[in-house]
Amino acid sequence: MASELIRIPILQIEDFLVASIQIALHDRSAVQFRDDLLERIYGTKAKGLIIDLTAVDIVDSFIGRLIGDVAEMAALMGSRVVVSGLQPAVAITLTELGLDLPGVITALNLEKGIAILRGLVRQEEDTEGARP
C-alpha cells in the first residue's frame, strides 16, 4: 500500500521561507517537499530558507542527504539555507551516517535561524552596494 502523500506547508516571512517539519517524512513526501521548496524559492525569489526540524526525532540517510541536496540546490538559486532545531539524537545519527551537512548553516532554534539569515543577507547587500 502506498503511503499517503503529505505536503509540508511552506510559509513566507519577509524575504525568507520557513518550513517546519512536524512529522516523520516518508521518502515520497520528502521528494515532494524538496520539489515544493525549490518551486517556492523560484516563485518568490526568497533570499533565505529555514528548515525547522525541532519536532523531528528520527532521520534516515535518505532524508539527511535530501536536506544537504536542497541546501546545495537552493544555493544555486541564490537562496541561503539554515537548518534549525536539530535534536541531539538526530545530530548523532547524521554524523554517524557521515552526513554532517557541510554546506548547510545550522541554528539552535527558529529565532536564531532568522537572525543568522538576516545577518547574511545584510552582509551580501553591503558587499553588493559597495561594488559600484
Added chain:
Amino acid sequence: MSLTFAELLARNKEGIVQELARLVKEKAGPTYATVPLEQLLPRMAVVFDAMHQAISQQVPQAWEEFVETTVRRRVGERYALEEIQALISMLRDIVLRYLQAAYAEEPGQQIACILQMEDLAHRARQRAFEVYLRHYEEKTERQQRVLAELSTPVIQVHENILVVPLVGAIDTERARRVMEELLLGITAYQAELVIIDITGVPVVDTAVANHLMQTIKAARLLGAQSILVGISGEVAQTLVHLQIDLSGVVTRSNLQAGIEYALERMGLEISPKGEELSAEAMEEASESGDSRSQRGQEVSGWPAN
C-alpha cells in the same frame, strides 16, 4: 523402627541450636562475635526451623528462599560472605555428627540423610554466594554510573558559552557519553559556543580524534560552534603524525584563550574595572551602601569607610 531424619532433628533441636550459636559466636567471624549470645540463639533457632521444615516437608526450594532473604538482610548489615559460609558449614558439621551417632547401625539410612543434609548445605552456600555477587555487581554498577556522571561535566561559563573539560582516557563508551551530554547541554542552555578542553586527556590517538571530530560535527548540526583547547605539544605531534585533519575546527592553546575567543565571538570582553566604574562607585557609595558599590571600593583600594 528408628527415627526419621526430621524426627531426629526435632528431638535434638535444643542441643543443635545451642551448639551452633556458641560455635558461630566464637568462630564464624568478627561480625558474629559482636552479637550477644542471647540474640544469636533465637536467630539460630529460626535457621534450624527453616532447615527442619525443608527436611520434614521435602521442600528444599523453601529453604533456598529462606537463605536468600536472610542473607540479603545480612549483606545490608555488613556481614562478610565468609561468615555466612562458615555458619552454613558449622550447621552441616553439627547435623552430620548427630547423624553419625544416630544411624551407626543403619548405613543406608545414614547415607541418605547425609546426602540430604549436604544438598541443603550446598544449596545454601550457592544462594549466599549468588546474593553477595549480585549485591556487589549492583554496587559496582551504581559507582560506575556516578563516575560516568562525574566524568562528563558540561559547565555554562557565560550565557551561550559552555565548557566541557575532559580529564582522563577517552574510550568509545565515554566518547559516546560525552557527545550525548554535550548535545543535551547545548539544547538545554541554548549555547552557541562550546569549548572542549582536552588538557587532561593523556593520549590522543586516531580513535579519540575521530570521536572528537564526530562530536564537533554533531554540535555544529545543532547550531553550536566548537572550540578545541588544551592541545599539548605532544598531542599536536601525534595529530600531525597521524595526519588527522582538524581543519575547520577552531583551536586555541588553553582554556583562557578559548574563553577569550568565545567572548569575542559574542561581542564581549573581559576588561579590568576602570576609572569610570570607580567614579560611579564613589557616587553610589555616598548615597547607599549596596554590595555593588562596596565591591567597587575594594577593587579601587579605597578605605572601607
